[in-house]
Amino acid sequence: xxxxxxxxxxxxxxxxxxxxxxxxxxxxxxxxxxxxxxxxxxxxxxxxxxxxxxxxxxxxxxxxxxxxxxxxxxxxxxxxxxxxxxxxxxxxxxxxxxxxxxxxxxxxxxxxxxxxxxxxxxxxxxxxxxxxxxxxxxxxxxxxxxxxxxxxxxxxxxxxxxxxxxxxxxxxxxxxxxxxxxxxxxxxxxxxxxxxxxxxxxxxxxxxxxxxxxxxxxxxxxxxxxxxxx
Amino acid sequence: xxxxxxxxxxxxxxxxxxxxxxxxxxxxxxxxxxxxxxxxxxxxxxxxxxxxxxxxxxxxxxxxxxxxxxxxxxxxxxxxxxxxxxxxxxxxxxxxxxxxxxxxxxxxxxxxxxxxxxxxxxxxxxxxxxxxxxxxxxxxxxxxxxxxxxxxxxxxxxxxxxxxxxxxxxxxxxxxxxxxxxxxxxxxxxxxxxxxxxxxxxxxxxxxxxxxxxxxxxxxxxxxxxxxxxxxxxxxxxxxxxxxxxxxxxx
Ligand code: SF4
Ligand code: FES
Numbered sequence: 001x002x003x004x005x006x007x008x009x010x011x012x013x014x015x016x017x018x019x020x021x022x023x024x025x026x027x028x029x030x031x032x033x034x035x036x037x038x039x040x041x042x043x044x045x046x047x048x049x050x051x052x053x054x055x056x057x058x059x060x061x062x063x064x065x066x067x068x069x070x071x072x073x074x075x076x077x078x079x080x081x082x083x084x085x086x087x088x089x090x091x092x093x094x095x096x097x098x099x100x101x102x103x104x105x106x107x108x109x110x111x112x113x114x115x116x117x118x119x120x121x122x123x124x125x126x127x128x129x130x131x132x133x134x135x136x137x138x139x140x141x142x143x144x145x146x147x148x149x150x151x152x153x154x155x156x157x158x159x160x161x162x163x164x165x166x167x168x169x170x171x172x173x174x175x176x177x178x179x180x181x182x183x184x185x186x187x188x189x190x191x192x193x194x195x196x197x198x199x200x201x202x203x204x205x206x207x208x209x210x211x212x213x214x215x216x217x218x219x220x221x222x223x224x225x226x227x228x229x230x
Numbered sequence: 231x232x233x234x235x236x237x238x239x240x241x242x243x244x245x246x247x248x249x250x251x252x253x254x255x256x257x258x259x260x261x262x263x264x265x266x267x268x269x270x271x272x273x274x275x276x277x278x279x280x281x282x283x284x285x286x287x288x289x290x291x292x293x294x295x296x297x298x299x300x301x302x303x304x305x306x307x308x309x310x311x312x313x314x315x316x317x318x319x320x321x322x323x324x325x326x327x328x329x330x331x332x333x334x335x336x337x338x339x340x341x342x343x344x345x346x347x348x349x350x351x352x353x354x355x356x357x358x359x360x361x362x363x364x365x366x367x368x369x370x371x372x373x374x375x376x377x378x379x380x381x382x383x384x385x386x387x388x389x390x391x392x393x394x395x396x397x398x399x400x401x402x403x404x405x406x407x408x409x410x411x412x413x414x415x416x417x418x419x420x421x422x423x424x425x426x427x428x429x430x431x432x433x434x435x436x437x438x439x440x441x442x443x444x445x446x447x448x449x450x451x452x453x454x455x456x457x458x459x460x461x462x463x464x465x466x467x468x469x470x471x472x473x474x475x476x477x478x479x480x481x
Contacts, residue, residue: 006481007474010433011403011443012467082443086401089335089442095236095249096328098302099400102452108400110445184446190468192461 012188014082019185021075026182026207028068029174033214040221045151046142052150056132076118083111106180113177120170127157158219159226167219171212178208231257231318234326235270237282240339243346247339249328259319263306264289264296266318267329283342289314291455294390297397298343299330304394304453312392312455332393334402335440347393349439350407356435357428358411360420373419386413388456395450395458401442406450408436409466410458416469426473430481433470 007013035055038048055061099108106113131137132150140149157163182204186192191200224230232255240247254273257266264286271281287295296313300306306316321327331339336349389410396404412429415421421428444463451460 003474003480006434010470010474011405011437011441012433012470013474014443015445015467016471082445086403086442086445089402089440090333090400091335092333092339094299094302094330094333095238096302096330099447099449101303101307102398102449103400103447107445107447108449180446187446187460187464188444188467190464190466190471192464 014078014085015188017074017078018082019188021071021078022181022185024071025068025075026178026211028071029211030207033211036218037214039151039154039218045140045149045155048151048154049140049147049149050142052132053147072121076114079111079114104180106176107184110177110180113173116170116173117177120166120173123166128153155222155226158222161223164219164223168216171216174215175208175212178211179205182207231255231259231321231323233257233266233321233324236326236328237270237342238330238339239282239342240331242341243338247342257318259317259321261318262289262314263298263300263316263318264314283340283344285344286314291315292390294392297332297345297347297393299332299397301328304332304397305392305455309452310455310457312390312394315455332397334393334396336402336404337393337396345393347391349441350391350393350404352439353404353408353432353435354411357424357431358415360415361424364420375418379417383414383417386410386417386458386462389414389454389458390456392455394453394455396441398449398453399442399444400447400449401445402440403444403450404436404439404441405444405463405466406454406458406460408432409462412466412469413462416465425469426477427479427481429466429469429473430477430479433466434481 008017035051036048038051039045041047055065099105128150131153132148135153138149138152139146141147158167183197183201186197186200191197232253235252235254236249237252238247239250252270252274254266254270257269261269264284267282267284274281285295285297287293289296291312291314294312296305298305298313300313300316305311305313306320308316308320329343331337331343332345332347334345337345337347340346387410389407391407393404393407395406396402399405412432415428416425446460446463448460451458
């Protein structure tokens with residue numbers, strides 16, 4: 001084995017993959033969440049559809065989205081590998097194990113939370129990304145230019161209460177995943193410092209609450225609107 | 231005090247073990263946990279039964295031999311103490327106490343509560359030393375070491391190799407132990423020279439021994455009787471990443 005494979009298969013190397021892909025996916029989350037606030041604009045979906053077209057056609061964004069997919073793939077596969085190997089490190093379990101006495105529930109259940117998020121992503125990509133690319137999507141025209149009407153697909157999905165509920169449950173899982181994952185990524189890279197670690201932890205906590213909250217506001221808003229609450 | 235003990239009994243590494251229940255009476259709250267086990271063993275010997283095998287040596291918190299997983303935590307419920315320093319006043323009359331050995335692929339059970347911790351020795355043999363003979367103690371000011379660095383190194387050197395970090399970790403990772411050993415040697419001038427080789431070799435030995443990967447739960451540090459800090463693991467990660475990228479040796 002070369003030193004590169006030695007590094008990436010070592011117990012620290014596997015974690016380095018998790019942390020770099022994890023931090024990258026965090027930037028993706030923040031961008032995705034902010035862009036989607038266009039759903040809340042009261043213009044019948046024009047701004048959102050224009051934004052969706054830009055995101056799916058602009059070359060730099062296309063490259064970035066492929067990188068995001070690869071990052072996600074590495075994060076998921078490496079995560080599953082880690083969980084399986086770490087399980088193998090304790091073949092006989094304890095009769096009584098008081099994990100809560102020394103560590104947070106989220107830190108001990110990153111794999112479980114990750115699987116929930118992965119499941120959500122599959123549903124999510126099927127509903128929107130797949131429909132936009134391969135589905136029978138309607139077109140709308142703004143000023144003579146044709147746009148795929150992703151807005152209507154999103155609105156009809158978010159007008160179902162159970163779909164919104166599923167979203168919120170998965171966003172809670174995402175929030176918990178980030179609460180441990182964000183600061184853990186820095187620790188793995190060795191970025192632990194008396195001055196900066198408290199800041200990283202604070203930013204991580206804010207991030208893991210605000211980003212999922214931002215994501216949650218969008219379907220809730222659409223649902224309430226479809227019920228004519230406002 | 232009157233207690234119910236649930237103890238892991240296992241004849242040897244080949245047989246399958248099981249939990250056995252033993253009622254025990256006449257325990258004084260000033261007894262140490264190991265003295266309580268001594269009483270249990272006296273009773274078992276009187277009943278012509280096999281006493282419970284357990285590791286212990288100094289009984290004052292410095293050798294790291296005593297290794298019991300008590301009520302779901304290594305070294306029991308108190309912070310910053312080993313099993314031998316745990317006293318029965320930490321329990322209540324009528325309590326049920328579950329006692330198990332450390333559980334890890336790398337720490338196979340030898341008998342009852344005794345596990346084989348030679349995987350730690352293998353890690354130390356891989357690089358936990360300084361290759362040259364340092365001779366007699368030198369004039370203290372000949373090699374300047376900043377006090378804060380010396381403190382950090384000594385805080386790491388205090389690790390007694392008990393294995394509670396592995397026992398507490400859901401991944402059976404020995405990162406806290408490994409990071410304490412690497413920190414204490416790499417931070418001081420005598421050890422720094424071989425720093426890269428040390429971290430690469432010791433990490434390799436850690437992984438080969440079958441310990442898991444660190445997922446930063448922090449359980450190790452919370453349960454460590456010497457309260458070794460997680461910052462050592464970050465320092466280890468840093469050193470390992472840097473050594474992997476820059477060392478000309480391929481280890
Ligand atoms: S780091 Fe702490 S828990 Fe781990 S072996 Fe050393 S003293 Fe024991
Ligand atoms: S017997 Fe030596 S530390 Fe407990």
